[in-house]
Amino acid sequence: MTEGPAQTRIRLWDLPVRLCHWSFVGLIPALWWTAENDEMTWHMRLGLALAALLTFRVLWGFVGSSTARFTNFVRGPVAVVRHLASLGKPGHDVTVGHNAAGGWSVLALLGAMALQVALGLISGDPDYGAAGPLYDLAGFELAYEATDWHTEVGFNLILAVIGLHLAAIIFYRTVKRDNLVAPMVTGSRSALAGTKGMAPVAAWRALICAGIGIGFAIWLGMGAPPLTS
Template sequence: MVNTGGSVRKRVRVWDLPTRIWHWSILILFATCWWTADTDHMRWHLFAGYGVLGIVSFRILWGFCGGQTARFSSFVRGPASVWRYARKLRDRDHYESLGHNPLGALSIIVMLSLLLLQTILGLFAVNNDGGSSGPLSQWVSYTTGRRFAHWHADNFNLLLLIIGLHLTAIVFYRLVRGENLVSAMIHGYKSHRSSGETPYFVPLWRAVLLAVPILIGIVLLARI
């Protein structure tokens, strides 16, 4: 416990292991998808896409049954709350959140939605040569599959924009608000007011029970 500027603070655990694994896994898998698409390693692109679909599905479900800071109910706020937070963003003492702040919550929802959409579009996308089309492309017409392929490319550009904003926010919070978001997502702890709440967490076996059927579903999908 430390005293900073007259405010007594303590080191508090804010991110559970499944949330941290998800965060770094999505970074690795998205980079793999990007590289394999650019280098035309489409078999590995498909495997990485399955991985993205699996962990995005896990994160969405974890948002309902995980620990406090992982649950959507603990950080998703309405437009008014987001606007009030954004107006005082440079104030270090304004809205010190344990988990995601209102703007971060908005980023998470948008990113999860775009990632899920990206994988669904990829499953049905039809490429011109037909050799690297999505595994479910035979279920749609050629025209529909081509449209999905174009949307797949457009949605990727949206994801790059969101990721760029995310990285900019990380730098901003480090330089302006003095918060190291990266280290907190590595070890799971951050400095917080001693009078603040301590979040609750759920046992790891709940994450395992959630991950196993998702893994089975992805394996079955890959065998189609």
Template sequence: MWDAPPRLFHWSIVVRVATSYVTARTGRIDSHFYSDYAVLALVLFRRGWGIAGNRTARFAALIRGPRTALAHLAEIARRAPGHNAAGGLMVALLLVLLLQAASGLFANDGLFEQGPLAGLVGPAWSDRFSAVHAVVINLLLTPSASISRRCCSLR
């Protein structure tokens, strides 16, 4: 079984990413910034816990290669304590979340708002980070949209 920190992380990241998305879409930029700071802190925590946490939370227990992950997905009925090989694919999700949070620190909205570090890179680079921030949120939303479509089409 997973210990408490990864479980708390999993549900906290779901809430924070949803909050970040909603606050960005509704123009509540101050709340969006704070929510994104929480996402960044959570991802950094999980990276650390994946290195120094207990045996079942460590990334070494996750990363077994794509072939092993796919084989595990084929035999999903078999359950083992802790992470499984398919869960190792979620390490990529952590990297995408890290890219999203980091790019937001340097991004701008082209009008009034900018990330807290945007002034360090200048307008051209801030625009590039803004583009990355926009692309990555679509990457994050694509799997959930696909799941939502499948879920809704089953009804």
């Protein structure tokens, strides 16, 4: 019996990336539920929490571990086409981080959530007891348009991107025999011996990014007051 290539375990995702990922998984349905049940106080609180997480993830995409950085997984159209063409071939190659198509999926999801948060900040109507913290800066007409986009277009856009994301996960699991979910839980996966895993960075970077994200969300919740008197 011929043995297969030697395998080893490599680190793939750091803890901040995994916490962000699963926090997004929990926040999106929670935001939908609070909106559907007119729990607008909690809806706005969760929206600000999402704003803090998005800010953290964007910052972490520049100063975080190697697989978290945008420069590691955002590729041009040629790389995306090559990756998509390789999907029809048997077997799979372990990508240390997001593949070329997955990288753009990450950007699309972050962008859709950021757009939804931005719309929510200026949405609503104070006469009905619910208005985003930046409503006064936007004015009635812009807030009216933003409310329509926030309740219809923005959320449906997020659902569409999530649907593509889930479809890719199912495809990889059933066709390519590659479990993409488990590494996002454990932070590691099997790879060919000699494969270089994630390059970590100091924990203080995550603490600074988290502080900036939380501070930014608090500032938004206060109505974005001027930082100087």
